[in-house]
Amino acid sequence: MKLKILKKQNNARRCFVCGVDNNEGLKTEFYELEDGTLAATAVAHPFHQSYPGRVHGGVSTALLDETIGRAINITEPETWGVTVEITTRFKKPVPYDVPLLVIGRITENRSRLFSGEGRLILPDGTTAVTASARYMKLKLTDIAEFDGTVDTWELFPREGDPAALDLPDEK
Numbered sequence: 001m002k003l004k005i006l007k008k009q010n011n012a013r014r015c016f017v018c019g020v021d022n023n024e025g026l027k028t029e030f031y032e033l034e035d036g037t038l039a040a041t042a043v044a045h046p047f048h049q050s051y052p053g054r055v056h057g058g059v060s061t062a063l064l065d066e067t068i069g070r071a072i073n074i075t076e077p078e079t080w081g082v083t084v085e086i087t088t089r090f091k092k093p094v095p096y097d098v099p100l101l102v103i104g105r106i107t108e109n110r111s112r113l114f115s116g117e118g119r120l121i122l123p124d125g126t127t128a129v130t131a132s133a134r135y136m137k138l139k140l141t142d143i144a145e146f147d148g149t150v151d152t153w154e155l156f157p158r159e160g161d162p163a164a165l166d167l168p169d170e171k
């Protein structure tokens, strides 16, 4: 199903998942879709491997963690949270050097905790990894040593940013 992108989210600079200056990271981009899903696009590299030919499960988990955690910002742009639990199910190997799509949704939102689920989808539409996670809401100043210079939080628009994304049915 093709879904319109309503908004691109900010990126950090050094974050392993979204840091635009982190050349060992994933440089993931996050897009809010019209149906309330958060979609993330990324390419993993050979230096993210576990066994040769497959991406480390911890890397896939990190992608899912941040995608689910950021999905809260669709309705609450000022909410920040830390992951308190994540459960991941690895169904297929994830290869590097191919475009990966990750989607996340919030399933429960309470005053102190929120939960969500997500899946990592391969270019052929297969779901390779699923996850569910829970986060505790905290003030940004209680989470981050944020000086606003090296570690910024900004929108990095790109000419290649898509206007819509095709979400395959679950398989």
Ligand SMILES: CCCCCCCCCCCCCC(=O)SCCNC(=O)CCNC(=O)[C@H](O)C(C)(C)COP(=O)(O)OP(=O)(O)OC[C@H]1O[C@@H](n2cnc3c(N)ncnc32)[C@H](O)[C@@H]1OP(=O)(O)O
Residues within 6 Å of the ligand: 012, 015, 018, 065, 066, 067, 069, 070, 081, 082, 083, 084, 085, 113, 134, 136, 144, 146, 151, 152, 153
């Ligand atoms: C600006 C720059 C931005 C950079 C980029 C950002 C990208 C965004 C990335 C986003 C994605 C990436 C995100 C990341 O990678 S976040 C990094 C990974 N996660 C962490 O570092 C979290 C580490 N843990 C902690 O700091 C503490 O444990 C916290 C602060 C969470 C709680 O310690 P604290 O000592 O304060 O609290 P407490 O232990 O007394 O518990 C307090 C209450 O909470 C309840 N409780 C606790 N745990 C759970 C649980 N699992 N399920 C249900 N309930 C739970 C507990 O029962 C109690 O309830 P009650 O008895 O009071 O009723």
